[in-house]
Amino acid sequence: MAFSLTSEARGRIAVITLTGELDASVAGxxxxxxxxxxxxxxxxxxxxxxxxxxxxxxxxxxxxxAKQKMGANVDIxxxxxxxxxxxxxxxxxxxxxxxxxxxxxxxxxEAP
Numbered sequence: 001m002a003f004s005l006t007s008e009a010r011g012r013i014a015v016i017t018l019t020g021e022l023d024a025s026v027a028g029x030x031x032x033x034x035x036x037x038x039x040x041x042x043x044x045x046x047x048x049x050x051x052x053x054x055x056x057x058x059x060x061x062x063x064x065x066a067k068q069k070m071g072a073n074v075d076i077x078x079x080x081x082x083x084x085x086x087x088x089x090x091x092x093x094x095x096x097x098x099x100x101x102x103x104x105x106x107x108x109x110e111a112p
Contacts, residue, residue: 001053007033013110014042019051022059030062038069045070046109050080055088063089067097079104 003020014037022030037045045066049055067076076098081089089095101108 003029005029005033007036009037009040009042010110012041012043013046014040014044015046015048017048017051021054021056022052022062023054023056024058027056027058027062030059031065034062034066034069038071042070042074044075044077044109046077046079046104048079048104049082049085050103052085053082055085060088060092060094063094063098067094075099077101077109 001020003018003022003026005016005018005026007014007016009015016030016033016037018030034045047063047066063078070076078089078098079101080103081100086095086100089100099108
């Protein structure tokens with residue numbers, strides 16, 4: 001499945017939705033979207049992975065880039081990662097650096 005990415009601002013929350021297969025050939029799109037969220041000074045970053053089927057190591061590098069670019073004061077939420085994607089994130093220990101949610105939980109993500 002081809003990769004696509006959409007991003008939107010919901011107030012001070014940046015939401016990036018990833019669809020398809022995130023590999024080295026498209027990882028730059030994620031980096032660009034993260035840079036835009038950082039420039040907009042988002043307080044929180046949501047990476048919606050409910051329709052992401054596959055993530056290569058380049059995708060993991062994109063997640064690390066997001067954590068570094070957004071800064072220590074910005075919470076990052078990964079929403080709806082399928083088992084294969086979740087396992088990739090978990091194997092690296094990156095799940096300790098972000099909030100992993102099964103679904104978009106407005107009470108947790110949008111809480112002041």
